[in-house]
Amino acid sequence: MLEIRIATDGNAPIYRQIVEHVRWALATDGHRPGDALPSVRALAEQLLINPNTVAHAYAELVRDGLIEARTGKGYFVAQRRRVYSDEERRRRLEAAVETFAREALLLDFAPDEIRGALDRKLSHAPQGGRVHG
Amino acid sequence: MLEIRIATDGNAPIYRQIVEHVRWALATDGHRPGDALPSVRALAEQLLINPNTVAHAYAELVRDGLIEARTGKGYFVAQRRRVYSDEERRRRLEAAVETFAREALLLDFAPDEIRGALDRKLSHAPQGGRVHG
Amino acid sequence: MLEIRIATDGNAPIYRQIVEHVRWALATDGHRPGDALPSVRALAEQLLINPNTVAHAYAELVRDGLIEARTGKGYFVAQRRRVYSDEERRRRLEAAVETFAREALLLDFAPDEIRGALDRKLSHAPQGGRVHG
Amino acid sequence: MLEIRIATDGNAPIYRQIVEHVRWALATDGHRPGDALPSVRALAEQLLINPNTVAHAYAELVRDGLIEARTGKGYFVAQRRRVYSDEERRRRLEAAVETFAREALLLDFAPDEIRGALDRKLSHAPQGGRVHG
DNA sequence: GTGGTCTAGACCACT
DNA sequence: GTGGTCTAGACCACC
Numbered sequence: 402m403l404e405i406r407i408a409t410d411g412n413a414p415i416y417r418q419i420v421e422h423v424r425w426a427l428a429t430d431g432h433r434p435g436d437a438l439p440s441v442r443a444l445a446e447q448l449l450i451n452p453n454t455v456a457h458a459y460a461e462l463v464r465d466g467l468i469e470a471r472t473g474k475g476y477f478v479a480q481r482r483r484v485y486s487d488e489e490r491r492r493r494l495e496a497a498v499e500t501f502a503r504e505a506l507l508l509d510f511a512p513d514e515i516r517g518a519l520d521r522k523l524s525h526a527p528q529g530g531r532v533h534g
Numbered sequence: 535m536l537e538i539r540i541a542t543d544g545n546a547p548i549y550r551q552i553v554e555h556v557r558w559a560l561a562t563d564g565h566r567p568g569d570a571l572p573s574v575r576a577l578a579e580q581l582l583i584n585p586n587t588v589a590h591a592y593a594e595l596v597r598d599g600l601i602e603a604r605t606g607k608g609y610f611v612a613q614r615r616r617v618y619s620d621e622e623r624r625r626r627l628e629a630a631v632e633t634f635a636r637e638a639l640l641l642d643f644a645p646d647e648i649r650g651a652l653d654r655k656l657s658h659a660p661q662g663g664r665v666h667g
Numbered sequence: 668m669l670e671i672r673i674a675t676d677g678n679a680p681i682y683r684q685i686v687e688h689v690r691w692a693l694a695t696d697g698h699r700p701g702d703a704l705p706s707v708r709a710l711a712e713q714l715l716i717n718p719n720t721v722a723h724a725y726a727e728l729v730r731d732g733l734i735e736a737r738t739g740k741g742y743f744v745a746q747r748r749r750v751y752s753d754e755e756r757r758r759r760l761e762a763a764v765e766t767f768a769r770e771a772l773l774l775d776f777a778p779d780e781i782r783g784a785l786d787r788k789l790s791h792a793p794q795g796g797r798v799h800g
Numbered sequence: 801m802l803e804i805r806i807a808t809d810g811n812a813p814i815y816r817q818i819v820e821h822v823r824w825a826l827a828t829d830g831h832r833p834g835d836a837l838p839s840v841r842a843l844a845e846q847l848l849i850n851p852n853t854v855a856h857a858y859a860e861l862v863r864d865g866l867i868e869a870r871t872g873k874g875y876f877v878a879q880r881r882r883v884y885s886d887e888e889r890r891r892r893l894e895a896a897v898e899t900f901a902r903e904a905l906l907l908d909f910a911p912d913e914i915r916g917a918l919d920r921k922l923s924h925a926p927q928g929g930r931v932h933g
Numbered sequence: 934g935t936g937g938t939c940t941a942g943a944c945c946a947c948t
Numbered sequence: 949g950t951g952g953t954c955t956a957g958a959c960c961a962c963c
Contacts, residue, residue, distance in 0.1 A: 413633065414738075414947060421640040428642060451948050490641050494651055497641075501634035502655040507557055508623050508630075509616065512656045518627050519652055522635040523645040545946095547953060573935065584955050589936080597730055599755070605813075606935045606962035619752045622732070678961095680938060690906055706950065717940045722951080739947035739950045749908065756907050760917050763907075766812065767900035768921045773820040774889050774896075775827060778922040784893055785918055788901040789911040813962065850963050 407448050415450055419458035427467055427478060428485075438468060438476040540581050548583055552591035560600055560611065571601060571609040673714050681716055685724035693733055693744060704734060704742040806847050814849055818857035826866055826877065827884075837867060837875040 405422045407415055426432065438444075441459060445452040459476050462468045469479045485493070505515040538555045540548055559565065571577075574592060578585040592609055595601045599617040601609050618626075638648045671688045673681055692698065704710075707725060711718040725742055728734045732750040734742050751759075771781045804821045806814055825831065837843075840858060844851040858875050861867045868878045884892070904914040 408636075413636070416947075425640050425642060454948060457947080485641065490643070493641055494638055494643060494648075497634050497637045498648075498651045498655050501630050502652065503554070503558070504630045505627055507561065508618075508626055510623070510627060515627070515631075515656065516649070516652065518631045519635065519649065522631045523648065549953080575935085586956085587954060590953090592936090603936060604963095605937075608935060615754065615758075616752050617755045619749050619755075621748065622750045622752075625748075682938080687902070691902070694906065708950085719941085720939060723938085725951090736951060737948095738952075741950060751907075756909070759907055760904055760909060760914070762811075763900050763903045764914075764917045764921050767896050768918065769807075769812070770896045771893055773824050774884065774892055775824060776889070776893060781893075781897075781922065782915070782918065784897045785901065785915065788897050789914065815962075853963060856962080 405444075405448060407450065415448075416454050416458040416461070419444075419448075419455065420461050423458070423462055424467060424485075432478050434478050434480045436478045438478070440475050538577070538581065540583065548581075549587050549591040549594070552577075552581075552588060553594050556591070556595055557600065565611050567611050567613045569611040571611070573608050671710070671714060673716065681714075682720050682724040682727070685710075685714075685721065686727050689724070689728055690733065698744050700744050700746045702744040704744070706741050804843075804847060806849065814847075815853050815857040815860070818843075818847075818854065819860050822857070822861055823866060823884075831877050833877050833879045835877045837877070839874050 405419060407418055423438070438459070439447070441452050441455045445455045448455075459468065459470070463470055463476075467479055468476050470476055502515070505518070510518075538552060540551055556571070571592070572580070574585050574588045578588045581588070592601065592603070596603055596609075599615055600612055602612045603609050635648070638651075643651075671685060673684055689704070704725070705713070707718050707721045711721045714721070725734065725736070729736055729742075732748055733745055735745045736742050768781070771784075776784075804818060806817055822837070837858070838846070840851050840854045844854045847854075858867065858869070862869055862875075866878055867875050869875050901914070904917070909917075
């Protein structure tokens with residue numbers, strides 16, 4: 402069900418990557434309230450990480466109301482779930498692009514080089530999202 | 535001279551905020567090599583933080599070649615020079631674009647939307663001029 | 668694993684001594700990328716110093732690209748790479764040779780004696796291999 | 801009498817530069833016990849530095865027995881002065897060359913490049929000492 | 934006054 | 949357990 406790839410090289414916390422992947426899956430794929438998520442132990446084994454890390458991610462999703470825990474049974478897609486509003490998505494994109502552009506400019510790259518780096522990255526993005534063109 | 539405001543709400547470390555503020559100021563404002571920065575203690579008082587935190591930030595700026603320390607005198611704007619190798623700059627750009635693209639894709643933006651956001655940001659940014667022609 | 672001895676008598680800062688020891692160890696001993704270093708707390712206990720001092724030293728090694736930090740796991744030997752630009756390396760060599768030559772000349776050694784001392788030292792030094800061919 | 805050039809760019813403390821210059825001058829030039837040194841104020845004006853710095857340097861020379869202070873009159877070359885023994889000179893040269901070689905090798909320079917840098921420095925050494933050839 | 938180093942101890946995020 | 953950040957306060961060298 403969940404296709405998650407963990408990048409251990411970057412600085413992105415593993416638990417955050419899980420949270421974002423689940424959040425994205427729930428927003429785009431055909432999941433219905435009540436559908437089961439992989440168990441903490443199963444996902445941990447699949448990703449070769451510590452179960453605590455998965456539990457941490459699930460706890461955050463529960464707190465945000467996207468999934469529910471049923472003790473002894475597992476985690477399930479929540480009845481009334483909220484995802485990012487369009488406004489929130491815009492806000493987050495703005496913050497991310499600001500951070501990126503500033504860093505790249507301070508590294509003394511020209512705008513065209515910066516655009517090129519982004520193009521290369523987007524052209525073979527592994528996330529399976531929409532592709533350019 | 536330096537107008538720095540610290541945001542205590544976000545999770546950005548204080549010392550990082552100082553670093554970014556100074557980098558930004560040096561890139562955009564009319565600072566010349568030899569100009570003095572506020573002393574560690576003075577800036578700490580102004581920002582109501584511990585002098586160690588300011589020292590930490592200044593140390594990072596020294597390492598990146600942007601400012602110089604003269605013991606007993608203070609910190610001063612350094613001659614502009616390129617400290618990092620082209621490989622290292624590429625590596626850092628790659629890391630930054632990876633972080634940005636991942637965040638944007640997880641927010642479910644299409645590649646063209648992402649490029650558009652970057653273009654808008656770059657068109658407003660200060661050029662700053664290359665260190666070497 | 669790391670045999671570090673701290674000299675409390677001289678005026679060399681403790682954290683610098685750690686930095687130099689680790690650099691030396693990485694250059695001469697058979698350490699491979701991915702190998703773990705002693706944890707900050709462990710090394711601090713071993714050397715009977717404050718963990719902050721070890722952290723300071725490790726942070727400098729991270730900046731120079733010799734080791735990497737993985738939060739929650741520890742510090743590890745990084746892939747060997749060249750972080751600084753050729754200009755920066757030249758600048759640092761110039762600064763070092765300036766300091767050395769000044770000291771030697773003030774000690775009233777003749778140029779040939781100074782060259783001889785350097786030759787003797789270099790003939791005993793480990794080669795270490797270039798990062799790039 | 802004293803030809804001193806202060807380098808404010810490097811990390812060498814000014815007072816140390818004065819100490820070494822005087823020490824060297826006393827060892828090599830034709831100074832006799834009882835000869836007067838420039839007054840603290842005069843030397844400070846000549847070198848464009850703070851009188852405290854000169855006083856600091858003179859104090860160290862007094863402590864080491866090379867010069868004497870006569871209150872209200874000034875500083876004078878001491879009656880029975882000691883300079884560095886040959887053994888001490890050797891020891892200091894060894895320490896300096898060790899520091900230099902290590903730094904240069906860690907910067908990934910080849911031995912020939914290191915020797916070349918030293919040669920260039922020695923060939924136009926401004927200290928007026930013996931010249932190569 | 935300035936910067937540089939070190940200690941002690943706290944709290945946080947991550948695994 | 950790990951590293952990351954911050955505070956408080958000390959002592960030093962230098963100007």
